[in-house]
Amino acid sequence: MAKNEELFNAICKGQRKLVEEIVNQAVAGGASVVELLNDSMIPAMRNMGDKFSKNEVYVPEMLIAARAMAAGLKIIEPILVSAGHKPLAKVCIGTVKGDLHDIGKNLVAMMLKGAGYEVDDLGVDCDAAKFQAAVDRGAQAVLCSALLTTTMPYMKTITEALRTSTAKVVIGGAPVTQQYATEIGAAGYGADANDAVKVIDQLLGVRA
Amino acid sequence: MPLHIQLGSRRVSIAAEAHPTLAQLLERAGLHLNLRCGGEGICGGCRLQLAEGTFHVDGVTLTLPAGSRHEAFACQTRVLSADGEIIVPAGSLLETGGQIVSEFHAPNANSAQTTSATAPLAAAVDIGTTTVALVLLDPATGHILARASQYNQQIRKADDVASRISFCRTEAEVRVMQELVIGQTINPLLAEACAAAGVQTGRVERLAVAGNTVMEHLFLGLPVESIGRLPFNAVRHIHPPCEAATLGLAMRPRGSVDVVPSVAGYIGGDIVADIHAAHLLSRGGESVLVDVGTNSEIVYAQGGRLLACATAAGPAFEGAGLLHGRRASPGAIEHVRCDTKLDFQCDVIGGGKADGICGSGIIDFLAVGFRCGLINAHGRFDIERLQHAGCYAQSPLARGSSHACVLVPAAASANGQAVVVTERDIEQVLKAKAATYAGLKTLLTLQGRNVRDIPRFVLAGGFARHIDLANAITLGLLPDLPLERFEVLGNGSLAGAYLALTDAAALLAMEHISRLPQAIELNRTQDFEDNFIDALLIPNLNTEEFPSVEIHS
Numbered sequence A: 001m002a003k004n005e006e007l008f009n010a011i012c013k014g015q016r017k018l019v020e021e022i023v024n025q026a027v028a029g030g031a032s033v034v035e036l037l038n039d040s041m042i043p044a045m046r047n048m049g050d051k052f053s054k055n056e057v058y059v060p061e062m063l064i065a066a067r068a069m070a071a072g073l074k075i076i077e078p079i080l081v082s083a084g085h086k087p088l089a090k091v092c093i094g095t096v097k098g099d100l101h102d103i104g105k106n107l108v109a110m111m112l113k114g115a116g117y118e119v120d121d122l123g124v125d126c127d128a129a130k131f132q133a134a135v136d137r138g139a140q141a142v143l144c145s146a147l148l149t150t151t152m153p154y155m156k157t158i159t160e161a162l163r164t165s166t167a168k169v170v171i172g173g174a175p176v177t178q179q180y181a182t183e184i185g186a187a188g189y190g191a192d193a194n195d196a197v198k199v200i201d202q203l204l205g206v207r208a
Numbered sequence B: 001m002p003l004h005i006q007l008g009s010r011r012v013s014i015a016a017e018a019h020p021t022l023a024q025l026l027e028r029a030g031l032h033l034n035l036r037c038g039g040e041g042i043c044g045g046c047r048l049q050l051a052e053g054t055f056h057v058d059g060v061t062l063t064l065p066a067g068s069r070h071e072a073f074a075c076q077t078r079v080l081s082a083d084g085e086i087i088v089p090a091g092s093l094l095e096t097g098g099q100i101v102s103e104f105h106a107p108n109a110n111s112a113q114t115t116s117a118t119a120p121l122a123a124a125v126d127i128g129t130t131t132v133a134l135v136l137l138d139p140a141t142g143h144i145l146a147r148a149s150q151y152n153q154q155i156r157k158a159d160d161v162a163s164r165i166s167f168c169r170t171e172a173e174v175r176v177m178q179e180l181v182i183g184q185t186i187n188p189l190l191a192e193a194c195a196a197a198g199v200q201t202g203r204v205e206r207l208a209v210a211g212n213t214v215m216e217h218l219f220l221g222l223p224v225e226s227i228g229r230l231p232f233n234a235v236r237h238i239h240p241p242c243e244a245a246t247l248g249l250a251m252r253p254r255g256s257v258d259v260v261p262s263v264a265g266y267i268g269g270d271i272v273a274d275i276h277a278a279h280l281l282s283r284g285g286e287s288v289l290v291d292v293g294t295n296s297e298i299v300y301a302q303g304g305r306l307l308a309c310a311t312a313a314g315p316a317f318e319g320a321g322l323l324h325g326r327r328a329s330p331g332a333i334e335h336v337r338c339d340t341k342l343d344f345q346c347d348v349i350g351g352g353k354a355d356g357i358c359g360s361g362i363i364d365f366l367a368v369g370f371r372c373g374l375i376n377a378h379g380r381f382d383i384e385r386l387q388h389a390g391c392y393a394q395s396p397l398a399r400g401s402s403h404a405c406v407l408v409p410a411a412a413s414a415n416g417q418a419v420v421v422t423e424r425d426i427e428q429v430l431k432a433k434a435a436t437y438a439g440l441k442t443l444l445t446l447q448g449r450n451v452r453d454i455p456r457f458v459l460a461g462g463f464a465r466h467i468d469l470a471n472a473i474t475l476g477l478l479p480d481l482p483l484e485r486f487e488v489l490g491n492g493s494l495a496g497a498y499l500a501l502t503d504a505a506a507l508l509a510m511e512h513i514s515r516l517p518q519a520i521e522l523n524r525t526q527d528f529e530d531n532f533i534d535a536l537l538i539p540n541l542n543t544e545e546f547p548s549v550e551i552h553s
């Protein structure tokens, strides 16, 4: 199936209701959900991500597009599972202990799903044990988000707890810097949602 | 080893030592930079340009020939060469002085009355995160003898509340903060007000303060660490009166000090004071109070019931984090008008030339820009129109660049640098206004109420006195209500402290108020994220919530 232009555009423009309509219609019409995902939805998020890194779109537009993407994914996800769709790799993401900010984290999660990863979303206020459990469930990378200068130091606890595991720890959020990531020995740092995908791609050796 | 510093048209030379950071060197020379993140290299408040010399920047050694313009953060840069030259933009300096935020409405703040030469005096203090305001009064008559305000000197260590909490990891650090707000801020204000009134500071027998929970804790020397993370609990909310000498206040040593009680970690005594001063309870009916600021608080009152929440808008409304943003003090653009030819008319505080833009100015700019079609609903410029009108500029970012609109050309500005607003700046403002509006909508929706049905809308906080209400509605910061439903309270926190001193029943009433509000955790509610995303657009993704705002497509 070729790219569904209508769906691609509806996601880029963040038209949540329209995305739901198109996806529902396509599914009812017997379209392949894997193709919908791979040929229209993932390219739409990638397109937004590319524009974002060129400063052609900003966070508000990204959030609105991600919300539309999420609405579409919600419909196809159960079908994808039963279709035996193979994700690129499995990663987990969560906001660290003491912190409840999750809008940025949700955007990162959506971009990763949009890039073809299976994302185990641990929610907010996650302690090291929660991340460890996700690694035990098969997550190859651990993404931690913190928005408060008061909760950021907990990332150190997480990297230390996961030091012996093979999972790569990637950190991000407004107060976090590359310098801090290096200091606490995290495997990676991402400045924004698009960066997060690039760092994960690189660390897991998924795309060159 | 001299270091030459260019500050606008002023030139200063100081002896440079290799070890401290530029921020520390400048601080020793009395030039306080904006270190709101506590000098951690995060906020970019201390941005400056390296013009010549060898520097150690972010772990890398750089040698720059004369005439260079290398942007760096002062807190992350050291000078290595024998001499060097740097350029400090005005926006990176922490101006001292502060805006006059001591205006408020209080029933008996009658300045026509007089005071006998021996009557005991009192001082009411509003401890803001940014600005501290004090009034000296005769508590028996309510007569105000003098007013004074200045920046909260804690700002030298860290700018926002969370960064101050991060700073206070030990008891000693809490004491540093306490000394900064009492010894370096309130005592000088007491001295200034007493000097203006021609009285001795020893005549001040009572003092009452109101502020957010963290400010009140630091004033009393209480630890704040627990307020910094979940579940954001404070040590206590009701503070017993104490003796002035125990806090080191420069007034009568046996004088008594009262602190207005608070509600929760992020709903402080300032909000309790606002509620009391605005008669939110006693006037009955249904009303909303919003204290707009770095941390916007929202209170919903309905027949004796109170609900409150805090939405962390961020410092954009105080001009921080914007390329040419600055606080509302002389030199800041406070209002902007424009015609369809994009001929911008700017009002500058103090009447002189501008070197930056403050919160009320940026609200105007976005609203008028949106109305004339220069800025679209996503906060993006119509580049062709900007170019056509000759106002287009490009401003470099860490990665890539951002489109910008020139408000004041270089030749007409105070420092020879054009004052511009970038699309990045607009994004910051949109996040701040979205957090405020989304908090309001989420709180009211929980009550089954619609924002547009609120009969009385009180705006508290110093900043709210200066904003153009119609423009704030166009932006989508305030709900689309008829203007006559808004009431501007002014500095309600100071008014509450004033009432605590002049009205014997006030403190008790505020203690009662502090126990009432049900604090709503916005992050625990499902709707907030959706409302926040909707509110990132101008005026809102749901345009039907803003029927009076004309939408261009």
Ligand code: B12
Binding pocket: A059, A063, A098, A099, A100, A101, A102, A103, A104, A105, A107, A108, A143, A144, A145, A146, A147, A148, A149, A150, A170, A171, A172, A173, A174, A175, A189, A190, A191, A192, A193, A194, A195, A196, B160, B161, B162, B163, B228, B230, B266, B294, B295, B310, B311, B312, B313, B314, B315, B428, B431, B432, B435, B439, B521, B522, B523, B528, B529, B532
């Ligand atoms: C929305 C918001 C809230 C909402 C949160 C709702 C939610 N469900 O998340 C509410 C109102 C509940 C809230 C509450 C609080 N907030 Co708040 N909040 C904000 C606000 C306005 C926007 C944050 C946001 O969502 N941005 C949009 C997203 C998309 O951006 P982002 O999160 O930065 O994420 C991007 C990158 O950082 C990166 N990223 C993020 N995570 C990760 C992870 C990885 C692995 C990677 C690679 C990348 C990455 O990618 C994202 C997309 O590009 C900011 C101020 C501002 N203007 O930014 C304050 C702010 C973050 N909050 C702040 C504070 C202090 C609080 C409170 C503690 C106090 C209060 N006033 O109530 C509370 C308590 C929060 C809690 N319990 O944890 C402060 C923090 C200051 C500091 N120095 O730490 C800020 C900066 C405001 C301020 N200056 O005062 N807040």
